Amino acid sequence: MQLTGNLFIGAHEVAASEGTLQALAPATNELIEPPFALGGSAEVERAATLADEAFDSYSHTSLAERAAFLERIADNLDAVRQPLAARAALETGLPQAQLEGEAAKAATQFRQFAEVVRRGRFLHLAIDPEQPERQPRPRMDHRLQKMAIGPVAIFGASNFPIAYSVAGGDTASALAAGAPVILKAHNAHPGASEIMARAIRQAVRDCGLHEGVFSMLRGGGNALGEALVEHPLVKAVAFTGSERGGMALYRRAQLRPEPIPVFCEMTSVNPTFVLPHAVEERGASIGDGFIERMLVNVGQACLKPAILVAVEGDGLDALRQAMIQRLRTSPARTMLTPGIHAAYGEGLDALLSAGAQRIAEGSPAEAANDGAAALLEVDGRRFLAEPVLAGEVFGPAALLVTVRDTEEMLAVARSLRGQLSATLQLENGDLPLARRLLPILERRTGRIVVNAFSHPQEVSFASIHGGPFPASTDSRFTSVGMTAIERFLRPVCYQGFPDELLPEALRAANPLGLPRSLDGQ
CATH class of the missing domain: 3.40.605.10 (Aldehyde Dehydrogenase; Chain A, domain 1)
Incomplete structure (x- = not known):
């Protein structure tokens, strides 16, 4: 074309009128015509x-x-x-x-x-008819x-x-x-x-x-x-x-x-909270699925699941090892722009400087704008003490946050800023804890997901892509x-209008056959 x-x-x-630019092919780092x-x-x-x-x-x-x-x-x-x-x-x-x-x-x-x-x-059509006899x-x-x-x-x-x-x-x-x-x-x-x-x-x-x-x-x-x-x-x-x-x-x-x-x-880190029974029963599959979704688009997705929070105990090591295994086999892939690639490196450095430990790496980069995957880990106490650890790193990196108990998990949830989404991985035995988490998450996100991951998102009447600041x-x-x-x-209100002057959707005969509220009904 x-x-x-x-x-x-x-x-x-x-x-x-203000000069020109040329597109860059990030895979080859070469300019493209025209x-x-x-x-x-x-x-x-x-x-x-x-x-x-x-x-x-x-x-x-x-x-x-x-x-x-x-x-x-x-x-x-x-x-x-x-x-x-x-x-x-x-x-x-x-x-x-x-x-x-x-x-x-x-x-x-x-x-x-x-x-x-x-x-x-x-259009949210609403009609409150005249009531000339009202007193x-x-x-x-x-x-x-x-x-x-x-x-x-x-x-x-x-x-x-x-x-x-x-x-x-x-x-x-x-x-x-x-x-x-x-x-x-x-x-x-x-x-x-x-x-x-x-x-x-x-x-x-x-x-x-x-x-x-x-x-x-x-x-x-x-x-x-x-x-x-x-x-x-x-x-x-x-x-x-x-x-x-x-x-x-x-x-x-x-x-x-x-x-x-x-x-x-x-901005959003779309936290995933893996509750204790879910960790014990499905830790490995959750860890593998989390990293698989994190790597979509080379981690350059607003709904990337970036932080996983889990309680120490049975199943945690299986979850961690599954995350490590999936990440180590991921190839370095081209990132969108040199600027995004550079910012990714800076974001990783910030997490490491704040106390996170790198526990796995993907295949090394072979080209200038390749993003190599990284998995970091930090304990809940450190996470709560260093707000930078809750920041978004735009690229193929994830942070595992291990907490001592459910109270520390709740504290981590309360510490988070506004998010586009949050996820709960749970089993029936986790429902009491989930009920405690829900009010915390409802205040911090526009979409809560159960037993799936934050990405992808359906485009529908019920879907929400927004949340409290700074998500939106x-x-x-x-x-x-x-x-x-x-x-x-x-909204625009038309008061006392003759029928022929009203917008068509509001006329008495409802010529468009649209749903309308009449006196609130």
């Missing part, structure tokens, strides 16, 4: 203006029209699945087969959101629906170059809500980003929508991203990445004359699953 390297602002391809354009504040201004111009018409498209648009995007993504996966594999070092699956998942998300739009439940004061007719918050700026992620990138869940949920999208592509995979952007732009044209419904920008450094967050026509931001990067955007958004919501998915900046919302659409909606 021919790549131009241009920016996409509405229907226009725009050349560089050069890709970088933009700045002028391009942000053009994209934001177009998005604002598109908002009124796009946010008022019929549910059928919007659903058809989302499905057209899905069809276009399917049509480019193989070249998209091939380019993403070149730019990330991840296996092409895995990325073809990720591309299929991205298309599926757009189709899922199309169904969400058709059903119309996301001591009559009640006017009140009708409520949710609508899009406004143009949304979305920052593509590095670790999932398709499913969390240009055509990821943030874009799908924002477009489903009726919000035009300005996408800041991640510089680690610019070619894959262009292929996805073309698929979305083609759907905009095919469906006859305003060109400002979608734009894709790219910038060097932080200036373009900061300009996006600060632009007065941008009304919300979605970000997946580091705590440092996410909080910089969050603080900048709150200092605007008009503060806006910033939905950041940031707003634990009331999710960035994965069908309810992710809620981030980009706000």
Whole structure:
């Protein structure tokens, strides 16, 4: 597939105004053609203006029209699945087969959101009819629906170059809500980003929508991203990445004359608590499965199970040895970027300096950006004394925390910051302890898993990918699953309206046949 390297602002391809970059193939450490354009504040201004111009018409498209648009995007993504996966594999070092699956998942998300739009439940339609005879004061007719918050700026992620990138869940949920999208592509995979952007732009044209419904920008450094967050026509931001990067955007958004919501998915170690009966009965299989899931994506997954907590006693040595055996047989694999590779080494050094002991290593690295797996161990007392041990190390490393008893396990759980997920491995005899752990974990995570692992995660109506800070900046919302659409909606009440002036979904005859609340019923 021919790549131009241009920016996409509405229907226009725009050349560089702030220089260019070239993608790096991390497996060979070589640059890849072509050069890709970088933009700045002028391009942000053009994209934001177009998005604002598109908002009124796009946010008022019929549910059928919007659903058809989302499905057209899905069809276009399917049509480019193989070249998209091939380019993403070149730019990330991840296996092409895995990325073809990720591309299929991205298309599926757009189709899922199309169904969400058709059903119309996301509108949260509510009607409180007038009560003219009510005393001591009559009640006017009140009708409520949710609508899009406004143009949304979305920052593509590095670790999932398709499913969390240009055509990821943030874009799908924002477009489903009726919000035009300005996408800041991640510089680690610019070619894959262009292929996805073309698929979305083609759907905009095919469906006859305003060109400002979608734009894709790219910038060097932080200036373009900061300009996006600060632009007065941008009304919300979605970000997946580091705590440092996410909080910089969050603080900048709150200092605007008009503060806006910033939905950041940031950092998590996704702890696994192996309760005593589970350790005794299934220690080896739990340890093996934990390391197998930890190594997915070379440990570069936001849901990577990074910390395993187990009580000393029967079965612990079998668990430990299974972890060691699985890890020692794992090959060093290419990490996403040289910067991520360097940060991985620094993170390991920080854990070792804080008192963790390296108890196993994978095969040594053979190339510059290879990440060699590592298993570290520390006792519960040391873990509680050194907060750095609870920090995320982005890469193929895990930490085994051995605690003296169940009280120390509870203390470890209480010490943790907000998480995207937490896991309990348990048997029937562990239920009393599990009941004590649950309230602690409910306060610290958005998803609790029993007798499985934190990764992978289903994309469904009930799935949650979010949690208390620093897992995310707003634990009331999710960035994965069908309810992710809620981030980009706000309620509007129509009071005393004549029927013909109401939005179609709120009219008396319910012409769309949508579910509605009537006087709370």
